[in-house]
Amino acid sequence: MTSSTTRRALLGATAASAVLAAAGAAGAGTAAAGTARAGQPAGPDIGVLLYDGFSLLDPTGPAEVLSRLPGARVTMIAERRGPVRTDTGDVALLAERSIHEVDRLDVLLVPGAGNRGTVAAMGNRALLGWIRRIHRHSRWTTSVCTGSLVLAAAGLLDGREATTYWASADYLQSEFDVTYRPERYVRSGRIVTAAGVSAGIDMALYLASLIAGDTVAKGVQLAVEYDPRPPFDAGDAADADAALKELALRLLAESQV
Amino acid sequence: MTSSTTRRALLGATAASAVLAAAGAAGAGTAAAGTARAGQPAGPDIGVLLYDGFSLLDPTGPAEVLSRLPGARVTMIAERRGPVRTDTGDVALLAERSIHEVDRLDVLLVPGAGNRGTVAAMGNRALLGWIRRIHRHSRWTTSVCTGSLVLAAAGLLDGREATTYWASADYLQSEFDVTYRPERYVRSGRIVTAAGVSAGIDMALYLASLIAGDTVAKGVQLAVEYDPRPPFDAGDAADADAALKELALRLLAESQV
Numbered sequence: 001m002t003s004s005t006t007r008r009a010l011l012g013a014t015a016a017s018a019v020l021a022a023a024g025a026a027g028a029g030t031a032a033a034g035t036a037r038a039g040q041p042a043g044p045d046i047g048v049l050l051y052d053g054f055s056l057l058d059p060t061g062p063a064e065v066l067s068r069l070p071g072a073r074v075t076m077i078a079e080r081r082g083p084v085r086t087d088t089g090d091v092a093l094l095a096e097r098s099i100h101e102v103d104r105l106d107v108l109l110v111p112g113a114g115n116r117g118t119v120a121a122m123g124n125r126a127l128l129g130w131i132r133r134i135h136r137h138s139r140w141t142t143s144v145c146t147g148s149l150v151l152a153a154a155g156l157l158d159g160r161e162a163t164t165y166w167a168s169a170d171y172l173q174s175e176f177d178v179t180y181r182p183e184r185y186v187r188s189g190r191i192v193t194a195a196g197v198s199a200g201i202d203m204a205l206y207l208a209s210l211i212a213g214d215t216v217a218k219g220v221q222l223a224v225e226y227d228p229r230p231p232f233d234a235g236d237a238a239d240a241d242a243a244l245k246e247l248a249l250r251l252l253a254e255s256q257v
Numbered sequence: 258m259t260s261s262t263t264r265r266a267l268l269g270a271t272a273a274s275a276v277l278a279a280a281g282a283a284g285a286g287t288a289a290a291g292t293a294r295a296g297q298p299a300g301p302d303i304g305v306l307l308y309d310g311f312s313l314l315d316p317t318g319p320a321e322v323l324s325r326l327p328g329a330r331v332t333m334i335a336e337r338r339g340p341v342r343t344d345t346g347d348v349a350l351l352a353e354r355s356i357h358e359v360d361r362l363d364v365l366l367v368p369g370a371g372n373r374g375t376v377a378a379m380g381n382r383a384l385l386g387w388i389r390r391i392h393r394h395s396r397w398t399t400s401v402c403t404g405s406l407v408l409a410a411a412g413l414l415d416g417r418e419a420t421t422y423w424a425s426a427d428y429l430q431s432e433f434d435v436t437y438r439p440e441r442y443v444r445s446g447r448i449v450t451a452a453g454v455s456a457g458i459d460m461a462l463y464l465a466s467l468i469a470g471d472t473v474a475k476g477v478q479l480a481v482e483y484d485p486r487p488p489f490d491a492g493d494a495a496d497a498d499a500a501l502k503e504l505a506l507r508l509l510a511e512s513q514v
Contacts, residue, residue: 057321057481060348064314064454067345068508074347083351088324090331091317092351094340145482166482184486196482197321198458201314206488218491219504224314225402225423225453227492228485229441231463234475235484247476251325 043071044211047105047134050076050084050095051127053117053256057197058144059093062109065204068220069212077102079126087114089257099130107207108134112145112165112197114256122153132156140207141191144200148193152176160188165196166237167249182238198235201226300328301468304362304391307333307341307352308384310374310513314454315401316350319366322461325477326469334359336383344371346514356387364464365391369402369422369454371513379410389413397464398448401457405450409433417445422453423494424506439495455492458483 046066048059059076067074078084078095085092110131112118121127131154135141143151148164149172151157161179163186164172173180185194185203194203205226209217237245303323305316316333324331335341335352342349367388369375378384388411392398400408405421406429408414418436420443421429430437442451442460451460462483466474494502 055321056317056324060313060317063348064312067313067343067347068512070508070511072512074345076348086324088331090324090353091320091333092353094349094351096347096349166479184484198481198483198485201455202485202487209488214489215504216508218489219501219508221487221489221491222423222494222497222501222505223509224455225492225494226455226485226487227441227490228455228459228483228487230459230478230483230485231466232471232475232478234478235482237479237482240479244476244479247472248479251327251473251476252480254327255325255329 043069043073044106044139045104046072046074046107046109047077047097047102048074048109048111049099049127049131050078050093050111051113051117051121051124052085053087053113053120054084054111055113055145055197056086056088056091056093058111058113058147058200059109061198061201062142062144062204062207064224065201065208065220065226066107066109068223069208069216075102079124087117087256099126103133105134105138107140107142107211108138109200110141110143110147110150111200112143112147112149114252116256118146118149121150128154135190139190140210142193142203142207144194144203145196148172148178149175151191151193152178156191157188157193160191162186162188162191162193163195163199164193167196167245300326300330301363301396302361303329303331303364303366304334304354304359305331305366305368306356306384306388307335307350307368308370308374308378308381309342310344310370310377311341311368312370312402312454313343313345313348313350315368315370315404315457316366318455318458319399319401319461319464321481322458322465322477322483323364323366325480326465326473332359336381344374344513356383360390362391362395364397364399364468365395366457367398367400367404367407368457369400369404369406371509373513375403375406378407385411392447396447397467399450399460399464401451401460402453405429405435406432408448408450409435413448414445414450417448419443419445419448419450420452420456421450424453424502 063074076095077097081098083092084095145165148162157178161181169180184199194200208220320331333352334354338355340349402422405419414435418438426437441456451457465477
């Protein structure tokens with residue numbers, strides 16, 4: 001078999017689609033961090049803020065989804081360029097740009113972290129200042145999990161409705177002028193917050209529809225075969241008993257460094 | 258507020274749970290790639306094979322889930338240590354070990370990739386040989402998306418039932434002695450294959466239950482708040498019309514380098 005035959009057969013043939021060009025044009029924004037791919041209309045410039053101790057799925061789920069938007073560029077950004085480690089210490093994503101190199105984004109995404117990482121980010125004035133500056137011009141400022149606590153610490157959620165990780169809801173409401181809503185994602189103006197970890201994928205599909213329309217968002221959903229069928233129905237804290245909640249928090253705490 | 262107060266309040270208090278210790282003991286295996294965390298029973302040693310052009314969510318969804326198992330270590334492994342780029346070229350995960358440094362794993366996970374990355378991995382004799390060697394002693398050998406094509410190219414799926422990315426099903430069946438099943442994940446002996454991209458999360462929860470029992474798996478599901486509620490119901494290829502399939506494949510092809 002030839003390489004070109006293999007490539008065609010492996011994922012099936014594709015043909016041009018007008019909806020893509022239209023979505024790409026609609027997605028054109030104030031690109032800054034990345035570079036448009038040759039032959040593609042400029043799409044949304046998406047920046048993901050990494051910081052020590054982030055939870056791996058928080059940035060990577062949405063990045064997978066949003067990277068499929070026509071012309072999209074996804075840039076991993078941190079206080080300094082280089083590897084940034086997750087809450088378990090086992091895995092590192094590479095930050096391609098420092099916050100000092102990025103001053104405009106169409107979409108900012110702030111992931112969540114374990115206790116240590118979240119507390120550190122909430123107290124990091126350089127990060128919080130950068131988030132505020134980016135938010136001034138962003139089309140969408142978003143968070144996943146305890147990332148909403150970081151947005152709140154930056155002062156962006158004052159007087160707003162938002163969601164967060166289920167176990168952080170009381171903290172969010174008690175420490176900040178925020179009304180918690182137990183939804184997978186909550187939109188308030190240009191800000192969209194997601195619930196814990198995996199909720200970032202749901203939020204990203206919602207964002208995809210806001211940026212490029214429902215048809216493209218559905219195309220992305222099929223592209224990542226997101227037809228979730230977990231073997232258990234245990235992911236909603238509202239249905240969980242105290243023992244399961246305690247177990248979940250223990251598993252998190254013991255897996256983190 | 259003090260740091261310790263903040264840390265407690267932020268994610269709620271936790272207490273010891275007997276089920277964790279039991280699960281940790283049950284998960285003890287033939288650790289090789291990682292190092293057990295101080296004070297923890299040895300848990301499963303999970304290795305994720307990265308290769309150029311992998312799809313970001315394929316390894317990171319399962320890694321997020323499996324890293325929460327008691328005592329688990331997750332190691333990103335590639336032909337050479339260092340950054341490994343995704344199919345979009347935008348994002349890089351760090352490989353912490355080369356395949357020459359790892360000869361035993363409890364769990365091997367092979368992610369999928371775009372056309373270019375999958376074809377290259379299927380033709381990489383060093384990778385295929387390493388996969389075969391690891392599989393000889395692994396408890397579970399697993400794949401996500403087109404990762405099952407890589408397992409098939411390594412000769413591990415001969416005569417078996419398996420799943421893969423929806424658009425690669427015909428190719429899997431025509432090129433290899435494999436019976437495709439359109440499920441989120443398929444177990445055949447010690448091998449578990451998952452459907453496309455996001456299906457790796459469902460498979461990882463199933464694996465979690467096999468490794469540490471249903472209770473711990475449910476705890477992990479709550480820990481990552483996996484109560485999926487996508488805004489659309491477009492992720493099942495069996496329900497998609499030809500136009501949506503074409504759009505999905507175009508979005509993939511145009512986002513890849």
